[in-house]
Amino acid sequence: MLISSQLPNLHTFVVVAEQLNFSRASDLLHLTPSAVSHQMKQLENHLDVKLFIRQSKGVALTSEAKQLYGSVKKAFSEIEFGIEKAQAPKVKKLVIAAIPSVVSCVLVNKLAELQALLPNYQIHFISQHQIVNFEQQNIDCHIHFGNGKYAHSVAEKLANEVVYPVCAPNVYEMRHQLPLIHYAAGMEDKPGGISWQHWQKHFQLPTIPAQFVFDEVGLTLNAAKNGVGKALAWHQLVKPLIKDKQLKRIGETQITLPFSYYFVTPKCHTQRVELSILYQWLQAQFARAC
Missing domain, CATH: 3.40.190.10 (Periplasmic binding protein-like II)
Known part of the structure; x- marks a missing residue:
């Protein structure tokens, strides 16, 4: 059974099933009521299933039509989602782990500046107290408060406290x-x-x-x-x-205090331009005087 040949008819069927009226469906589809009726007859013949019960005002769905509507509606929704995803601009993601107090007290009011510096990035902040395990977590960097000694990572000081x-x-x-x-x-x-x-x-x-x-x-x-x-x-x-x-x-x-703020990254990320931009921006935030 070649379903692809029935795609226009299936699309019309979804609209009719939601409107329960050929005339209203024809207005939405910019077709004549007779064209809608013809498509539904074609679909019924192709499937060898009765889909509609004609009534004085509109139509009602048969049990087979109700089942078909659920499956076809879901399929068209997935197709629309796939098209939107394919057409959407590619968004790069930058995942930043940080102690919550730094985000809320130091960074949150300055994020417009960061957005201007990295306009093509979607920036994710993750609250994390313990140092990131970059081998197990999908995180690009960590704004951490500690001693700067982190195995398998590069730590650059941001500020003392x-x-x-x-x-x-x-x-x-x-x-x-x-x-x-x-x-x-x-x-x-x-x-x-x-x-x-x-x-x-x-x-x-x-x-x-x-x-x-x-x-x-x-x-x-x-x-x-x-x-x-x-x-x-x-x-x-x-x-x-x-x-x-x-x-x-x-x-x-x-x-x-005995510890300081550090910008921590995995060694393999040290040459990434966006991380360099982020580090320099963070330095400027911490260096600002009262």
Whole structure:
């Protein structure tokens, strides 16, 4: 049975089955009602199956027609999808793994710049704390916070990191009395993160427990922005908020963290132009002053 010869009739059949009316189907198909009726008769003869039950207003589908409609509709949908996919412009994909706080605090407001630099790329961000296993994961690079020593990979430093206290500008005059807001360092920050207890011990200050504790960097900074208290902030994450005067640094003292931000790629990817563009752009983001 040569189905290809019946493709026009099958297409008309789908429209009739959805409209249940030859006249309405003919309007949609830009055919005469008699032409639609003729095509359906041809299809019934070819299949040797009755497809329609004529009624006073339109038609009804036989059980065989209902079964045929489901299969043909699915087939035409797959054909349309295949045509759209074939005609679609080829999109290159760049998959970037990163610790979530860097994406949300440093990069998310600057992505238009990156899009302008890599206009033909679809950029995927994947939250990942542990260093990427490039042999097992389909990821092109990793913005990581660590010591820069990664087996079978190339690590290029982006920036060091320091920590200092911040609070909202409208409560700055009360900075010495403000409650302490603590970020309970997650996997991404250990063992690089520090707590208020570390801060107090380092500068030989009285031990005062934190009153509010959050397990996410963004929530910690939002609490500080809202004047809830003062928080220990990572410079690279908080400097956009300081620039926008949503937070204010308290004093000049700071602690340098033992780890740094790195741009990590597999050794076989070091010559890729798009990764070089991304690295230079990331360097510029981290290098921007407050």
